[in-house]
Amino acid sequence: MNDIRKIAVGPDYKSGAMHYIVGQDVLNGTHHIHLIKYDTSKDSFVIWISSNHKEEVVLWKEFTGMPVSIEYNINF
Numbered sequence: 001m002n003d004i005r006k007i008a009v010g011p012d013y014k015s016g017a018m019h020y021i022v023g024q025d026v027l028n029g030t031h032h033i034h035l036i037k038y039d040t041s042k043d044s045f046v047i048w049i050s051s052n053h054k055e056e057v058v059l060w061k062e063f064t065g066m067p068v069s070i071e072y073n074i075n076f
Contacts (some may be wrong), residue, residue, distance in 0.1 A: 004036040006071040009063050011071070016074055017069070020047055033060075 003022075010017030024033045026049060034050040044064040047071050048059045 003073045004045075004070055005037070005073045006046075007036050007063075008069040009045075009066055012066050013069050017067075020061075031060075 006019065006021045008017040017039045020033055022033050022036055024073060025031070026033060029052070031049040031051050033047060035048040037046055038044075039046050039050070039062075042062070043066065044062050045068060046059060046063075047061040048057050049060040
């Protein structure tokens with residue numbers, strides 16, 4: 001299965017959705033998005049972030065019951 005590279009959350013992809021990309025800096029550049037994953041047990045999408053200064057990964061956001069658009073990594 002391909003990994004999720006980007007997720008857009010919201011009803012209008014171009015003007016109203018929030019876009020999250022693996023590797024993107026968040027929280028004023030102190031952290032970056034480490035992983036975006038679909039959680040089958042909760043039927044939700046979760047975003048994990050890691051600190052730029054420590055080797056810890058923490059759950060940052062979870063989206064349930066919202067419109068999403070997903071882009072996957074494509075490896076040829």
